[in-house]
Amino acid sequence: MRLTELPIGSIARISSIEDSPYKEKLKEMGCIPGVLVKPIMKAPFGDPIAFELEEYTLSMRKNEAYSIQVNLLNPLFNS
Amino acid sequence: MDNKSSKIVLVGNPNCGKSSLFNNLTKLKQKITNVPGTTIENKVGTVTQGKHKIQLIDTPGTYSFNPKSLDEKEAIRVFFEDPSPDTILYIADASNLKRNLFYFSQLAQHGTPMILALNMIDIADFKGFEIDVERLEKELGIRVFKINARTGEGVSTLKKALFQDQFVPHYTFGSENDHTHESHYDSITKLLNKTTKIKTKRELTTSKIDAFATHPILGYLIFLLVLLFIFQSVFTLASYPMDWIENGFGMLGEYLTETLPDGWVKKLIIHGLLAGIAGVVVFVPQIAILFFFMSLLEDTGYMARVSFIMDKMLRGLGLSGKSVVPLLSGAACAIPAIMSTRNIENWKDRLITIMVTPLMSCSARLPVYTLLISMAIPNTPVLGFVSLQALVMLSMYVLGTVAALVAAIVFKWAIKYTIPSYFIMELPVYHSPRWGNIWVNCWQKSRSFVTEAGKIILIISVVLWFLASYGPTTDQSFSIQESATLEQSYAGHFGKAIEPSISPIGFDWKIGIALITSFAAREVFVGTMSTIYSVGDEENFDQLREKMKKDRHKSGEPVYSLAVILSLMVFYAFAMQCMSTLAVVYKETRSWKWPAIQFVYMTALAYFGSWVVFNVFS
Ligand SMILES: Nc1nc2c(ncn2[C@@H]2O[C@H](COP(=O)(O)OP(=O)(O)O)[C@@H](O)[C@H]2O)c(=O)[nH]1
Numbered sequence: 021m022r023l024t025e026l027p028i029g030s031i032a033r034i035s036s037i038e039d040s041p042y043k044e045k046l047k048e049m050g051c052i053p054g055v056l057v058k059p060i061m062k063a064p065f066g067d068p069i070a071f072e073l074e075e076y077t078l079s080m081r082k083n084e085a086y087s088i089q090v091n092l093l094n095p096l097f098n099s
Numbered sequence: 100m101d102n103k104s105s106k107i108v109l110v111g112n113p114n115c116g117k118s119s120l121f122n123n124l125t126k127l128k129q130k131i132t133n134v135p136g137t138t139i140e141n142k143v144g145t146v147t148q149g150k151h152k153i154q155l156i157d158t159p160g161t162y163s164f165n166p167k168s169l170d171e172k173e174a175i176r177v178f179f180e181d182p183s184p185d186t187i188l189y190i191a192d193a194s195n196l197k198r199n200l201f202y203f204s205q206l207a208q209h210g211t212p213m214i215l216a217l218n219m220i221d222i223a224d225f226k227g228f229e230i231d232v233e234r235l236e237k238e239l240g241i242r243v244f245k246i247n248a249r250t251g252e253g254v255s256t257l258k259k260a261l262f263q264d265q266f267v268p269h270y271t272f273g274s275e276n277d278h279t280h281e282s283h284y285d286s287i288t289k290l291l292n293k294t295t296k297i298k299t300k301r302e303l304t305t306s307k308i309d310a311f312a313t314h315p316i317l318g319y320l321i322f323l324l325v326l327l328f329i330f331q332s333v334f335t336l337a338s339y340p341m342d343w344i345e346n347g348f349g350m351l352g353e354y355l356t357e358t359l360p361d362g363w364v365k366k367l368i369i370h371g372l373l374a375g376i377a378g379v380v381v382f383v384p385q386i387a388i389l390f391f392f393m394s395l396l397e398d399t400g401y402m403a404r405v406s407f408i409m410d411k412m413l414r415g416l417g418l419s420g421k422s423v424v425p426l427l428s429g430a431a432c433a434i435p436a437i438m439s440t441r442n443i444e445n446w447k448d449r450l451i452t453i454m455v456t457p458l459m460s461c462s463a464r465l466p467v468y469t470l471l472i473s474m475a476i477p478n479t480p481v482l483g484f485v486s487l488q489a490l491v492m493l494s495m496y497v498l499g500t501v502a503a504l505v506a507a508i509v510f511k512w513a514i515k516y517t518i519p520s521y522f523i524m525e526l527p528v529y530h531s532p533r534w535g536n537i538w539v540n541c542w543q544k545s546r547s548f549v550t551e552a553g554k555i556i557l558i559i560s561v562v563l564w565f566l567a568s569y570g571p572t573t574d575q576s577f578s579i580q581e582s583a584t585l586e587q588s589y590a591g592h593f594g595k596a597i598e599p600s601i602s603p604i605g606f607d608w609k610i611g612i613a614l615i616t617s618f619a620a621r622e623v624f625v626g627t628m629s630t631i632y633s634v635g636d637e638e639n640f641d642q643l644r645e646k647m648k649k650d651r652h653k654s655g656e657p658v659y660s661l662a663v664i665l666s667l668m669v670f671y672a673f674a675m676q677c678m679s680t681l682a683v684v685y686k687e688t689r690s691w692k693w694p695a696i697q698f699v700y701m702t703a704l705a706y707f708g709s710w711v712v713f714n715v716f717s
């Protein structure tokens with residue numbers, strides 16, 4: 021599934037990133053296959069979205085998040 | 100270590116504390132930065148220990164060796180300079196080590212000696228991260244230090260190491276022929292597994308604050324309240340020091356009038372120089388307060404949240420969340436605001452931000468608005484607590500902002516550029532502000548405003564004084580003489596020459612003179628008016644206002660009717676009257692095309708806007 025489909029508070033593992041002009045930027049910010057992500061909040065109108073990425077918070081637009089494929093780990097997790 | 104002074108560069112991700120450490124190590128012996136809050140240009144400072152000196156260079160932050168934006172390009176430029184740096188002092192945010200070590204892992208390939216400083220150790224402790232420094236030193240083969248750049252903890256030990264031997268890292272990130280992001284991150288994870296432990300995971304208050312700061316309704320409301328609070332403070336808090344400054348200059352003027360020997364030198368000093376300088380200095384309190392709040396919002400991390408909640412709206416206008424900082428800084432001064440666009444990765448987003456930022460009401464417009472509003476608008480209270488004058492002032496800010504946003508839409512449509520923009524940005528944890536650094540920032544900015552604006556104003560007021568006091572002789576002999584009236588002076592002739600083109604928007608030749616001088620800088624308007632109405636003896640706003648109010652056309656109608664004053668205000672809101680801004684736009688876009696377009700569109704907008712307002716109100 022795609023990163024945009026994750027509900028707030030759920031945890032997923034990045035599986036792959038599609039090619040795009042911002043792929044490299046995403047990677048250097050730490051979006052690497054295998055890394056855990058957790059959507060923590062959305063800006064008004066649902067875009068951009070902020071994710072907890074290991075130890076810090078990264079925000080990106082829906083568009084960018086859509087290019088990231090993830091595997092959902094615990095749909096019930098809520099904090 | 101040998102005697103030649105070495106060159107050490109301070110690098111790392113944005114917001115990891117490079118500038119804090121730099122200030123701490125150099126004790127602020129450094130050149131002034133241009134932009135409050137963030138670093139956009141490499142800064143040079145000196146670290147001393149006894150006789151030994153080290154040249155330390157602070158750089159803008161970057162996430163990798165492949166720059167995405169101009170400030171990141173600047174950050175890595177230090178590695179291509181001659182002489183190349185002797186040592187890299189790498190600052191990593193210890194509370195977020197993995198990502199912070201990515202850029203480190205790229206630099207570790209270069210064969211340059213490195214020192215690793217683990218900063219924000221207080222936050223890492225709080226989060227329960229345990230870092231085994233000795234193990235890390237062994238694995239990497241370089242010196243590693245835990246520091247807190249904010250309090251200075253551990254900095255003195257680090258400083259000593261700067262004067263000792265340094266080593267090249269020997270840990271292999273990635274492998275011989277695999278330097279992908281994945282392989283580097285893989286090596287970093289392995290390294291951290293060996294050297295760090297997480298004891299307990301504690302939540303920072305950041306997420307609690309964010310529940311409010313990014314709330315769909317509260318978020319905008321809080322932002323609006325913050326803006327109104329700043330606006331209110333700029334006017335109420337600043338009014339006291341402004342009174343003192345005005346009185347001070349008044350007394351100085353009186354003193355000089357009594358003591359200086361009569362003659363043209365006296366006139367030049369009192370009517371030219373003093374009038375011009377007083378006109379600028381009086382606005383320093385307002386500017387300082389604006390800069391203070393801008394630094395505060397950035398330093399605490401709140402500005403990043405504003406970018407986050409504004410991105411979607413601004414995107415529709417051809418801007419991005421990252422345009423928020425330049426646009427808001429534009430309310431203080433367009434010059435640092437335009438320079439702060441360097442962290443916008445997308446060329447089109449950045450260009451549009453540059454093109455529209457000067458429409459935001461900068462502090463140089465304040466004196467003009469203040470004078471004009473006090474002439475035309477009564478100080479009656481509306482709604483009980485705000486005055487009508489304050490409301491009109493606020494509308495001038497709104498007018499500028501709306502104009503900027505509308506102009507952005509036009510540019511979005513007009514500029515063809517296909518590379519899609521993105522908004523991938525770290526949301527830093529909230530920090531309580533570093534008051535010391537904020538004050539230093541404020542002081543440096545205000546000082547450079549006075550010296551920069553001061554230079555222009557000094558020259559202009561002298562030239563203007565000459566042009567207004569002397570004129571061509573009436574016979575054809577091309578010699579000059581002291582003119583009896585302003586109308587016969589050179590300035591008068593200039594004003595008269597452009598009068599036909601500005602009379603459709605309600606301006607007479609005297610305003611014409613002010614317009615011409617204001618093309619160098621807007622705030623010259625008040626000084627010019629003082630010179631024209633020669634209110635030099637006492638630098639008194641009230642006196643100038645009364646003289647201007649009493650000025651009549653030959654027909655007996657007042658020169659400054661409501662329609663003329665409003666038209667003038669709109670003209671100053673829109674017109675590109677700042678040579679320094681044009682120079683910065685040229686520097687930042689590397690072409691004369693954009694400043695030229697900016698000059699033309701803003702001036703056309705000003706003329707058209709004034710024409711509409713003048714005709715509606717007269
Ligand atoms: N808690 C804490 N905050 C720090 C520390 N060092 C810097 N900061 C804060 O981090 C923010 C960014 O610092 P700055 O020096 O501007 O980072 P730069 O972007 O790398 O130059 C500021 O608000 C600092 O006050 C530290 O060791 N601990």
Ligand SMILES: [Mg+2]
Nearest residue numbers: 117118137138
């Ligand atoms: Mg900095």
